[in-house]
Amino acid sequence: MRTVSGDASAVVLSADRLVVVENADRADYDTPRPAVILSFHELCLVQDDDEWFMGQLDGDGSVTCWASYGSDLAEAIRSL
Structure with a gap:
């Protein structure tokens, strides 16, 4: 995840x-x-x-998504 995105601070959040x-x-x-x-x-x-789905982390900890980026995680990460 960090390698593909180039973001060393990327993390997995609680679902x-x-x-x-x-x-x-x-x-x-x-x-x-x-x-x-x-x-x-x-x-x-x-x-x-x-x-x-791509979205944003809101101030209250919720996530608002606006679009599907398909089933390929690597492609979704590259779309960030």
């Missing part, structure tokens, strides 16, 4: 937090139960099923 995924086509949110949350400073990658 025991609120995660929301914005729905562009609707005015609501999905609330997945993530298996993994990776943090790269304020940006995060959240794994839900076989999909990686």
Whole structure:
């Protein structure tokens, strides 16, 4: 994770937090139960099923995601 991202401070966060995924086509949110949350400073990658979502770590510890980056973790990291 750190090698691919080039971020020596990247960490795995506890998945025991609120995660929301914005729905562009609707005015609501999905609330997945993530298996993994990776943090790269304020940006995060959240794994839900076989999909990686990109988002941001909010001040209260929750994560707001805005898009799916597919199932390939290395590609999602490169998209940061």
